[in-house]
Amino acid sequence: MTDLTRYKNLADRAIEDALQSLSDVPKKLKEAMVYATAEGGKRVRPILVMLSAEAVGGSAENVLWLAAAVELIHSYSLVHDDLPEMDNDDMRRGKPTVHKKFGADFAVLAGDALLNLAFEILIENIKSEESRAAAYILARAAGASGMIAGQALDLSYSLNGATVSKLEKINSLKTGKLLSASAASGALAAGAPPHIVKALEEFGLCLGLAFQAVDDIMDDGKKTREEPNYLRLVGETGGKELAESYTRRAVECLTSLGGRGKALNEFAKLLLERKN
Ligand code: GRG
Numbered sequence: 001m002t003d004l005t006r007y008k009n010l011a012d013r014a015i016e017d018a019l020q021s022l023s024d025v026p027k028k029l030k031e032a033m034v035y036a037t038a039e040g041g042k043r044v045r046p047i048l049v050m051l052s053a054e055a056v057g058g059s060a061e062n063v064l065w066l067a068a069a070v071e072l073i074h075s076y077s078l079v080h081d082d083l084p085e086m087d088n089d090d091m092r093r094g095k096p097t098v099h100k101k102f103g104a105d106f107a108v109l110a111g112d113a114l115l116n117l118a119f120e121i122l123i124e125n126i127k128s129e130e131s132r133a134a135a136y137i138l139a140r141a142a143g144a145s146g147m148i149a150g151q152a153l154d155l156s157y158s159l160n161g162a163t164v165s166k167l168e169k170i171n172s173l174k175t176g177k178l179l180s181a182s183a184a185s186g187a188l189a190a191g192a193p194p195h196i197v198k199a200l201e202e203f204g205l206c207l208g209l210a211f212q213a214v215d216d217i218m219d220d221g222k223k224t225r226e227e228p229n230y231l232r233l234v235g236e237t238g239g240k241e242l243a244e245s246y247t248r249r250a251v252e253c254l255t256s257l258g259g260r261g262k263a264l265n266e267f268a269k270l271l272l273e274r275k276n
Helices: 005-020 027-037 044-055 061-082 098-102 104-124 129-142 147-155 164-189 194-218 230-252 255-273
Strands: none
Touching: 005 027, 005 044, 005 061, 005 104, 027 061, 027 098, 027 104, 044 061, 044 164, 044 194, 044 255, 061 098, 061 104, 061 129, 061 147, 061 164, 098 104, 104 129, 129 147, 129 164, 147 164, 164 194, 164 230, 194 230, 194 255, 230 255
């Protein structure tokens, strides 16, 4: 089993460095940004970037810029998602949400600034055609036809008329896009050929669907809004079965990588079994 500690530490340090390198940031804004990104996050997306790069013969260190950028985007999305106007959550990662600690005004600003920092990192690291394409994949995935589209559809989706296939569509945007872009951009920046990038993109998408199904099951009863999720639509057993089947689909996408897909395969199974 691949030891993921090294990848998590690399991601933690890259995010810390990115935040520390910021100058002339008002104190409370910086504190909110650090708070939103520090401890507690599993760093799933950065790990996926690094494992995908290694699976195609690249190095984790060389894609740290992508790893940091995707985690900053993910962190901003959580800060905004927790706001009263969205999911209205008081707690995240076992501590008060950013708006509970710093106020909604600073939570909005901290989220904006994290997203902007991600783009600064991406632009600074565009040094080749591959890195440009990798940065673009991430930018598109986070945008109005990607993660934000998923969030928009999610907000207007009610239990009335909900189906698994509609839910799949929303989740593939809301959660799948960023995971898919993590895998594809990591591989692309490491020089993978188009058919491998495509396979990893599909891997990330299926992984995202599995990830969201597991998340829904774990979130049981914590949601304030009666939104459709796998638990409400198909129950705990049905949700687990779906998560398993999405994971199987994800793992099948790794066939073309042969033995080099082992760490990604193990990672997919670890995410399926996770308890937080
Ligand atoms: C633009 C106003 C505005 C808001 C953006 C786009 C968006 C809000 C939110 C994204 C949607 C979202 C929060 C999807 C949920 C994905 C998910 C399962 C998050 C939890 O991810 P983990 O478990 O979190 O990786 P950790 O804490 O480990 O980092």
